[in-house]
Amino acid sequence: MGRLLSFTFTSIVLLLGIKLASLAQSPERVIPAQMQQTLSKAKQLIDLSRNDSSIYYLSPLLQQLEEQKLTHTSFFLDVTLNLGIAYANDNRNVQAMRILNAVKEKSRLKGQWRIHAEACLGLAQLHQKLQRPNQAKTNLGDARMAIVQHGLNATYPALAIRSASWHYNFGYPDSVRYFALEAIKTAEAFKLPFLVADGHTLMGFYEEEGQPQTAIKHHEQSAGILRRMHNYKRLSEECLHIAGLYLKLVDHHKARLYVDSSIVTAYQSIAAGDEKNATLHEAYLNKGGIYKQLGRLDSAYFYSNRGWSQKVLFMELQDHDRAVEVDGKYKDEQRTQQLKIQEQLLVLERQRFRGALIMVCITLFFTSILVYYYLRLRKANRITRQQSKTILETNQKLSHSLEQQIMLQGEIHHRVKNNLQVIISLLELQKEDIKDENTRNGLEAMSSRIYAIAAVHDVLYQGQEGQLVDFLNYTKKLCSHLQQAMAREDSTFQLKIPEQFFNLDTLIPLGIMLNELITNSFKYGRQKGRPALIDIQLKSEQNGFYLFYKDNGPGFPSGHLKGREGGLGAYLIRSMARQLKGQVESQNEGGASYTIFFQEKNAANLEAV
Template sequence: MEQELARAGSCLVSFKNDSAIVITGNLLGVLKARGQSGTPFGIRVQLAEAEAFEQDQRSSLAMQKLLLVKQRSQGKHLWNIHARACLVMALLYEKVGRKESSREQLELAKADIDRYKLDAQYPYFAIRRSSWERIYGDKKTALFFAREALRTAPTYHLLLEEAISHMLLNRLLPASALNERMQHCIAGVGLYRQLGDYVGCSSMFYAISQIYYQRKNFRQALAYSDSTIVAANQAIADGNEKEKTIGYTYRLRGKIYEQLGLLDSALVNVEKGYSVELALLEKGVSDKVIEIDARYQNKYKQKLIEEQELALRLKNNQLGFSVIIGLLILALAVGLYAGFRRQRKARQKLVAQNILIQNQATQLENLDAAKSRFFANVSHELRTPLTLIVGPVNTLLKGNQFSEKQTLLLKTVSRSARQLELTVKDILDLRKLEVGKMPLNKEPTALESFFRLHLDQFQSLAQWKQIHYSSDVQLAPELMADLDREKCRQVLYNLLSNAFKFTPAIGKIEVTVKRHGNRLSFQVADTGPGIHPDDLPHVFDRFFQASQNGRSSAGGTGIGLAICYEYTQLMNGDIRVESKPGEGSVFYVSWPITLTEKENTPLTPLHIPEVVELYDIAMPVGQPMSGNASAEATSNPRPTILVVEDNAGLREYICLILSDNYQVITAENGAVALQKTASAHTPFDLILSDLMMPVMDGYQLLETLKSGDATRHTPVIMLTARAEPADRLHALRIGVDDYLTKPFDEDELLVRIANLLKNQSVRRQEVLVDNKEGDARPLLSETDQEWLEAFERYVRVNLASDLLTVPALSETFAMSESTLLRQLKRLTGLSPVQYLQEIRLNHARSLLENGTDVSINMLASQVGYKDVRSFSRSFKNRFGKSPGDFLYTTPNLQSKNTK
């Protein structure tokens, strides 16, 4: 029974209240059956049960139990139990705001501690006194007792009291004492993890996230807010349904995303935070109503019983009838009053919900306006540096003094700057439309020649992408009308660019232009993947990105279709879309026109911008640098790399970088990449892939590659603009070998590729040796995969400890050193030392790229290096950059250093 009571105590320490209640209840049942509930052991069990009820927020029941425990322990001179009961009662009184009652219980507990030398109870007393002073008394006194708790708790191995004291010190220290508060928070996380208390973990992670927010280290704040949510969800899963930290965390994430300029994400997180808090509030109100109703029902039943007994006693007494009638009327009045109170509370709750919804709607409108202003302001600021890029580059190109490769690179810069310039223009146009300052510049236009000239611009693009493209202009050659040519052209080009972006090879794009009376209309139909029904109502919203599960992510700004909609509305027209997933989409546009006479109208010449200059769907400015995979791979012994990138200019730039050392094959999306992988006579040595692509994105490609026996061991590098920790973690969970963010350093990319190819070569040699020594079998079975995952988890948890030696690892995994060496060589191609180095260096790089605010010395220590020079040397050999280079190129650290 002592073991069961100890188990209940462990549950209390880790806040597993339901388990503690069940265990203590069973023990009390046995003790009552034996007549031993009043023994010292029985009183200890009752105290544990009372503490469990208190932690489970069942205050009334906890107080009843504690009063009984306090009375029995005092009668039997069990002062240790008596002092503890007083301290728990002080906590209950503190919660309900009974200041003096709480102080009285604290003084009783302190008297017991002093009189009977109960030193082990002092840390908890110090915590309760610190909490009381924080709410009702002096902050300096609260800080003193919190430090007293931290000083004395380790002496008696009171981990929970030590963890709580760290939490109190974080709250009591000045807001400016960031470093000291951070130390207490980190120490608190470690202790709460050791205790298995996820409520405490979530609270400490939230505090760390707040500190990083104060430091303006927003990416670290986001990372720790992820940890807060994970811990809070675990706490909820363990039965702590009233865990409030998760709501606060989503609201803090909203503030962080707002500071980062990601206003869509800010809005989503703020809204989610309010939803979580509202749900908790509703649950709290519901639980309270149920509790009050239950109490009322019990009292009402008791009153009825009393009335029945009274009626029997007064059966033959005439006076009894009057009393019964009076009591019944009283009971009815009580019932009516209770019903009225419940209805009034329900109405108040409904009013509060309506106010909250109205406030959220106002916040949404304000956030949307702030988002538009932010993008407009940033766009204005971008124009000057863009001018200083485009002008000098064009001047250099006119000089004709560079090699073919240099000229190609300069043209790539010029075209990319032009695309960025047009994106800036679109954002500024959206702002003008929003404030009603966008004019219509109509001029007489020959409609048939206008549309034919612009539509023919896409013929070469269709040939290059192997798409069947046709245009049908059903307009008379003599037809003239007043038209805002630039806005009409932009609507047409935006719709066609979307069609070409999402339509695969051998697909179809058809454009039809007609006139119906005084109304001009055209439609753009494609055979692309289509639009999910849930996304259809939002395709014309500003900055909208489709996010349906299972759909590829194609990137983009979410501006093009919004511009089409706004321009069409400005011209008093209509735009709509019809789409079926898997069958394609059709966009319909129409607006009224004013016809003019041709002979009486002076015509201005048409300006036809090139598609190549306007959209990132365009063909590359140079010649393709790769061809058929099978033909080139057999004629050139160099390693073959498959580059998967939907942007033609970037695809060509990567080819330029890699072509001196490798054979390069290209694909414009994941689907084409899989086709080339299947048709290649020999497997590719490495795959370099973008993340956001049409048809099939990088995640889908990676999942397919890592699930296939033929491609599972092909190294894959993600090269993407998505730098969020969640994106990186998602790719790592699928099995990506390396993750590099754009813009990237050429030398760093080459070093990472060289290292992965080197490791892959060693791994293949080991597999060949093993296959010669034994039977041929799959490269990595399910059992091997599970063992390797468990091994990696253990290594990552103990990176900074002294446990990561070959003898210690072999003992932990119950195998000899030679067996461990063979196992790792067979599964990874690396020796244990090489494998540990790979894990350490990759973890260090991840910390640096996420903007972790640590020195190089601390970073080396965190990943298990005792010599910082050895760490820096190994890091540079692995990634082509020293750790210091990352410190000055990581965005949030760089911005911090410049402030």
């Protein structure tokens, strides 16, 4: 009875502990709309090159997410990504590198591929700015792989911009035009105006040496977009660059107009919050240089002095931190938010306490039921133990018998495989004594067909699945053999086959069909100077399976396979398909293409066994 009471008490404590532990865990929560709006605002500020303001939005938001234990969410990763991008744009390279590397790794582990691709692009831009071409190229490759594999089409324009910029900065001008035009085309399709502006800017850089007038047109298109989007910082940079191009063309009037535009938009950028604007003093210095070339030395002296004054102010602002004012404002908002959170926590705590009391009552009720059934089960267990002993002895005998049966089956498969291998060897020896090419080809084809059957028994002998064979493993083995046998090591196989096991009756017809298709591709599906590429896919449907086969050869002369016109190989393909209650369709689609529908043979019988 003492053991019974101890068991009851332990059950109560255990169940209560589990309930309280589950209540202590925070439930899955939806990201508040206010937080989402803050992130959206920060992204807009990054687009407008107002990186300081974006950082002051993102840093508190990140802290808020950490306090609310939302660091496991994709939203937290997105906030961290944009903070790293803002740091990189604001030339805080060490912080940006640390954040973006962490986001790249975490997003890869969590399968957040858009964030992963954007982090790679941010790192590529950062390494490019630090003159590290290899690291930048590696991150571009990682971004491209994520975009292609996961269909991130909307991220492709950003990849094209970064690729064009990389080729421009590291001495590959021929590729700049291609990627810049790709960026313009795809960014327009996805309505990404800032990336369209970037594409025109890069096209302008590309055309500057040979076609300065064309370069000016591209820069003007970029400036027009930036003006409509109110990105005054980048607009001032574009106007200054256009002024420099007109100065090279000795058009002082237009050069001065664009310098004035650069000064005006630089002041607009400063008014919008971008105090650390480097374009203003450069524009004043360039204006002084224009007046100097025109011989107006008084104006040149005035604007040059103003430029140097602005440069000194800019250097002072580089070291000035506006965080005190923003931090004070944020702390007031944070106190209000903390009060709301504490209020919510108190309500949640009361709900948890009530839930715990209810759980204790439920636990006591079920414990009394468990005690009753425990007394009844203890009596039944004595009878069950004796029965279990008898069953265990019987199972051991059956297990031993099963092991012997499996061993015997493996030996049979091994012997069949060896016998078929002997036949293959005899055919190979016979082939050496035959001079007629058609006869030799016939023997070679017969040898590969026998191997297709022998490979099934070889896989069955080596595998651990009884009478079932992994179709992917078998296909790899057959493809490798045919590559070596027909000296086609330069060919490539793309296998998209899920984990699927077939019985012997199904796999042998499939192997014969695959052997005929691959052999046919090696013989007739190769184009001069182009290695063979063979794509094999398997898809499961409710009423059967579809085997898709395609090569990159010239295809069928008549467009598709008909009757027995393809010879014995075509006859075997259709015959094997009929054995599996299937059918074969063929057509030309960038090469010979087959679609074979089939059903697993004797599947019900095997399951019954």
